[in-house]
Amino acid sequence: MAKALTKRSENYAQWYNDLVIKADLAENSAVRGSMVIKPYGYAIWEKMQAQLDKMFKETGHENAYFPLFIPKSYFSKEASHVEGFAKECAVVTHYRLKNDPDGKGVIVDPDAKLEEELIVRPTSETIIWDTYKNWIQSYRDLPILINQWANVVRWEMRTRLFLRTAEFLWQEGHTAHATRQEAIAETQQMIEIYAQFAQDFMAMPVIVGNKTETERFAGALDTYTIEALMQDGKALQSGTSHFLGQNFAKAFDVKFASKEGKLEYVWATSWGVSTRLMGALIMAHSDDNGLVLPPKLAPIQVVIVPIYKGFDELDNIRPVAQKIKSELQKVGISVKFDDRDTHKPGFKFAEYELKGVPIRLAMGPRDFENGTIELARRDTLEKSTVPQEGIVERIQVLLDEIQTNIYQKAFRFREENTFQVDTWEEFKTQIEKGGFILAHWDGSSETEEKIKNETKATIRCIPIDAKEEDGLCVYSGKPSRQRVLFARAY
RNA sequence: CGGGGUAUAGCGCAGCUGGUAGCGCGCUACGUUCGGGACGUAGAGGUCGGGCGUUCGAGUCGCCCUACCCCGACCA
Numbered sequence: 001m002a003k004a005l006t007k008r009s010e011n012y013a014q015w016y017n018d019l020v021i022k023a024d025l026a027e028n029s030a031v032r033g034s035m036v037i038k039p040y041g042y043a044i045w046e047k048m049q050a051q052l053d054k055m056f057k058e059t060g061h062e063n064a065y066f067p068l069f070i071p072k073s074y075f076s077k078e079a080s081h082v083e084g085f086a087k088e089c090a091v092v093t094h095y096r097l098k099n100d101p102d103g104k105g106v107i108v109d110p111d112a113k114l115e116e117e118l119i120v121r122p123t124s125e126t127i128i129w130d131t132y133k134n135w136i137q138s139y140r141d142l143p144i145l146i147n148q149w150a151n152v153v154r155w156e157m158r159t160r161l162f163l164r165t166a167e168f169l170w171q172e173g174h175t176a177h178a179t180r181q182e183a184i185a186e187t188q189q190m191i192e193i194y195a196q197f198a199q200d201f202m203a204m205p206v207i208v209g210n211k212t213e214t215e216r217f218a219g220a221l222d223t224y225t226i227e228a229l230m231q232d233g234k235a236l237q238s239g240t241s242h243f244l245g246q247n248f249a250k251a252f253d254v255k256f257a258s259k260e261g262k263l264e265y266v267w268a269t270s271w272g273v274s275t276r277l278m279g280a281l282i283m284a285h286s287d288d289n290g291l292v293l294p295p296k297l298a299p300i301q302v303v304i305v306p307i308y309k310g311f312d313e314l315d316n317i318r319p320v321a322q323k324i325k326s327e328l329q330k331v332g333i334s335v336k337f338d339d340r341d342t343h344k345p346g347f348k349f350a351e352y353e354l355k356g357v358p359i360r361l362a363m364g365p366r367d368f369e370n371g372t373i374e375l376a377r378r379d380t381l382e383k384s385t386v387p388q389e390g391i392v393e394r395i396q397v398l399l400d401e402i403q404t405n406i407y408q409k410a411f412r413f414r415e416e417n418t419f420q421v422d423t424w425e426e427f428k429t430q431i432e433k434g435g436f437i438l439a440h441w442d443g444s445s446e447t448e449e450k451i452k453n454e455t456k457a458t459i460r461c462i463p464i465d466a467k468e469e470d471g472l473c474v475y476s477g478k479p480s481r482q483r484v485l486f487a488r489a490y
Numbered sequence: 491c492g493g494g495g496u497a498u499a500g501c502g503c504a505g506c507u508g509g510u511a512g513c514g515c516g517c518u519a520c521g522u523u524c525g526g527g528a529c530g531u532a533g534a535g536g537u538c539g540g541g542c543g544u545u546c547g548a549g550u551c552g553c554c555c556u557a558c559c560c561c562g563a564c565c566a
Contacts, residue, residue: 032557085566157563157564157565158561218566240566310524344523345525353526362526
């Protein structure tokens, strides 16, 4: 009872915060805006990482690592890029401390000032393109398909655990190509990988589309995004893939000799997802009892809780539980047998619900007598008593079923909260209620800006699968050829 | 950066018109419990964010810092 969560209906933001803390995913640190990711939260991130890393490697990418610090001057090479990040950079100006001559503590040694300040990377395009310059001379050196797993720092004004933190973990892919076409194909391939990951592993449906010019990545010619709808009706940008054109190649003078012997600038892409995905995962599925994790990303897929009075009963149960555990492990299912004597079953039930473990097995004396076991699924909270015989197959099937079920639940939610809107009045009313709005837009940044100012809604993306359809802009009444996706966003 | 708030035990909080700090949870020990967050008994734990001032006396009053939180502004 002490751990009761705030209800989603009472205060969604508070619910989210409570959940992150109480499910032991992360906590605020002593440093403003920077979080400590706790072991259980990190375990989920590791599962995400492992799967994404596999998908990147399957598509020919390799991992590398570039420096945390970037010379300040690099940021002045690509104008729009620096403009996008300048206001949120941490800057290293000195390299040494010394004892405060006036008393206690330490001070920054004024004699240890750096010739050129170093920027803690907010993203690595600049240092990577400066490096690629030395790697690329000929078309034979292309493509370069590199990813790095790293931390980055963006000095955000306001932060929220996982969703926006001053320091966060991510991967950033940076590729170099001989042709425009190939770079665009790469950009599209990676957004599709993100979409596939979101849907198949996070059980979270996403809309794939292009950002408008104003919402684009600083320095990109085109930005693809996956947009997910959270339970409170707000959108969460969950991954982006950028076609950078020749902007960075020109800024860092990266040219190659083509087959025809001509010197040409390289074509670039970059793409990334971050620990923000944790926020997406939490908000997409969880309920007032706690986390609901898709089996494919759950650090513990099955937990076995023994119920007993006295150690003789536990001694009966233990071998049966151990046997089930090892049989499940043999087929690749992660299992925890929680035989802690320090907590009662009811406590454990509540705890694993809070932590979103997809399947809970409970076995007591009654089950021991009858050759049964109690099986509870987290997504529906349904309990049933089933025979121990065939439990492995049953669980294998059920894990898949849960994975599918929570995807479908999220998908249904999105469908029920996506609205086609054709008038400005309707738009203003609907945006207050939340959800995705599909509406016509005249394609101008001015209109986009005005809509944002009046409603706080932004164009999340221009969906790539949008069908052509003549219509009138919901704001300006000017002609439009397709609907775009509006929402209020995180 | 604007507006609002908070700072007292590990966490959440109370402490009125000033008199030397308390509650719940958690923690430790022992016992009884154990099929949905157990109970009893006994304990441990606090320079009251920092500084200065008023006062015989400050968690409490005044001033000044600092940090954090919320709402806005900002945010590939």
